[in-house]
Amino acid sequence: MDRLINFFHQIRTRIAFYPTIISLAGFLLAFLMIYLEQKNISAYLNEVAPALVIDNTDTAKTILSTLIGGLISLTVFSFSMVMVLLNQASSNFSPRVLPGIISDQKHQIVLGLYIATILYNIFILISIEPTENTYQTPGFSVLLGIILVVVCLAAFIYFIHHISQAIQVGNILTAIHSRTKSEITSIIEEQEVNTFEFPNHEHWEAYEITETGYFYGVLNDDLLELCKENSIKVIIQLHKGQFILDGTIGFKSEKPLNDELKKKITSTLLFSNEELIGENYIYGFRQISEIGVKAMSPGINDPGTALNTIDYLTSLFLNLMRKADFEYITDEEKENWTRIKCVKFSEVLFNVMATYRLYCKHDITVMRKLMHMLKTLTTHVVNSEQLEVIEKEIDELRADANSNIENKRDLGKLDADFISWS
Structure with missing residues (x-):
């Protein structure tokens, strides 16, 4: 099915x-x-x-x-x-x-x-x-x-x-935001009713993937059935959107597998020759940030759209902070049989901020908006690790602003509260 x-x-x-x-x-x-x-x-x-x-x-x-x-x-x-x-x-x-x-x-x-x-x-x-x-x-x-x-x-x-x-760009952003937020929310709802218990996997058997392409998901029911039938637990070492090369470590199991079972587990992993945008919430962050950066290009020159994208990203980051670093495939008794690697909040935040800092570091309005986003996130952190990551991004943003914005008055406004004038 x-x-x-x-x-x-x-x-x-x-x-x-x-x-x-x-x-x-x-x-x-x-x-x-x-x-x-x-x-x-x-x-x-x-x-x-x-x-x-x-x-x-x-x-x-x-x-x-x-x-x-x-x-x-x-x-x-x-x-x-x-x-x-x-x-x-x-x-x-x-x-x-x-x-x-x-x-x-x-x-x-x-x-x-x-x-x-x-x-x-x-x-x-x-x-x-x-x-x-x-x-x-x-x-x-x-x-x-x-x-x-x-x-x-x-x-x-x-x-x-x-x-x-x-x-219209507003409708495109709204559609991407709604789809991405829905995907993150569904994952959060699942993790709220599940436990995070999973055995130590330091000495588990690792198996390579012979496929080449973009990993975009797992056949959950099929993999769960295989794990229960053979009484094994599995860790998927791939995250959605990752480009897989032949020889990449794809998964680990708590006990050695024969060739037939290894082949069956591998067949539950889904690969594609192209990125399937709608299958991964990370692409939502990527799409919105690309629209924002494209708006700042000389050919488009639309900083208003860039400011709008930061608003949508702020909303998505607030949801992403509540998501765990791993996803689990769980049976009806709430026992976790498979753990799946996910892109961490720190990695997503870095990729988004690195993109905006490179292309928007000369615009004080966009830089102020980014600073406002980061300070907003600091008030909603779930753990100290997230706070540390956000504070590093604040320092990097401030350093780029000091290096590229010469007007002292503009720099003095960087840390001020952002008030939208649109």
Whole structure:
């Protein structure tokens, strides 16, 4: 089941996923209507509501041909707008925001509706037979085709509105923040009901990975079943997002494993040739910080967006501080069978701060905002180690500011409370 769910999560992010399913539905609807037309459903509708039935074959063909041509033009235009959106998002923000836009279900459903309606009208047009019998004209099917086109026009209006909202940086940041916060919160909720007990692993057996690619997760249920069946506990030495080379130590076990069991455990580790953005909360920090840094580039020159990204990062860091350094796979009796390595708070904070300090050290407003973020984090630390890490980042930030900002008055404001003027 884990493998099936993992496969579904991978394919649903593809831009063709929902269009393919909806198009198949349109294809099947066309054949259903052809079957119903053979049962003279149009003749019945002509008796009940004759004004709704198109009983002229030439008129029906003309209408369907016009609808098909118009919808094809509408589909091409909509796909072109998606490509423009992706290009603009990549240029102005970060190429890493593209998977989130591509996987937007609303875009996929609208495009799928277009293609399904085109397929429906094409097969209904083909089904029209050259005869003088008015009841051979699929009047009801043509009426349904017209209704579907009207629905497509309404979907196009919604599509224009939604795509204009999707390209706004505020909405992109909000979406990334919400997704990342949700992932961190779910991990925190799990750790609150679990224990952190795990055996000492100093002398455990270590096993190498023969795969190459990005590690993005574990098939939890499958690995838990293997551990319980063989009465072994395992430590996963990889963290999500790590690029794995052949020969990397992948996991440790508390007792030696035979080749078959080693192969089974390795098969529960998931690897990909590309970074799967939606599978790792660390990418949320990376995406937001990249958008902020890109906003400070001379070509974009948008410090306001950089300030907004720091607000979102502050919120995420407050949640990340509550997360433990390890994740566990636990059974129903709350016994931990597997421990999984995670990126620590100190590493995430350093990577974010190092990026901002390099590209924003000349801007006193952004530097003040970063200082405000760090001081805010000091009031929410969970342990002394986090406080020590944050204080080091404060010292580094102050040192960069002193080296790159010449105005003494500006430097004097570095430690003052940040008041937003936007």
